[in-house]
Amino acid sequence: MKxxxxxxxxxxxxxxxLPRAMGGNEYSVTGDIVHATLAKGTLTISIGEExxxxxxxxxxxxxxxxxxxxxxxxxxxxxxFEEYFHLRFxxxxx
Numbered sequence: 001m002k003x004x005x006x007x008x009x010x011x012x013x014x015x016x017x018l019p020r021a022m023g024g025n026e027y028s029v030t031g032d033i034v035h036a037t038l039a040k041g042t043l044t045i046s047i048g049e050e051x052x053x054x055x056x057x058x059x060x061x062x063x064x065x066x067x068x069x070x071x072x073x074x075x076x077x078x079x080x081f082e083e084y085f086h087l088r089f090x091x092x093x094x
Contacts, residue, residue, distance in 0.1 A: 001070045001078070007089065010050055010062045021088035025081070038081055041073030 007014065011032065018027075018034065025043075027036035034045040048065035055061055070078050 001073070003068045003070075005066050005068070006063050007066045008061055008063045009089070011047060011064065013062075014047060014064070014066070017089055021085045023081075023084055038070075038073055038077055040077050042071045043073065043081070044069045044071070 009017075015029070018029075022036060025036050025038055027034055032047040036043040036045070046067040046069070048067070050062060050064050053061045053063055073081075
């Protein structure tokens with residue numbers, strides 16, 4: 001299963017937060033690609049080029065396309081991982 005998401009981060013921010021977001025899952029990084037072993041199956045995360053979105057004349061938000069490719073990962077494991085992963089990347093919730 002392959003999913004592409006836009007995440008509002010620079011590459012530096014993404015890789016700074018990655019260890020916490022991966023939880024106890026083993027992973028390695030090669031360039032802009034993350035290879036991970038989940039409870040069942042594997043995951044490859046590919047980081048696209050950094051882009052910027054102009055929100056107003058004075059507000060620019062960085063973002064990048066992030067591709068999650070799950071291999072032999074059951075839906076319950078994928079859902080649990082995604083909830084944990086994305087919660088660690090949330091900004092400004094209060």
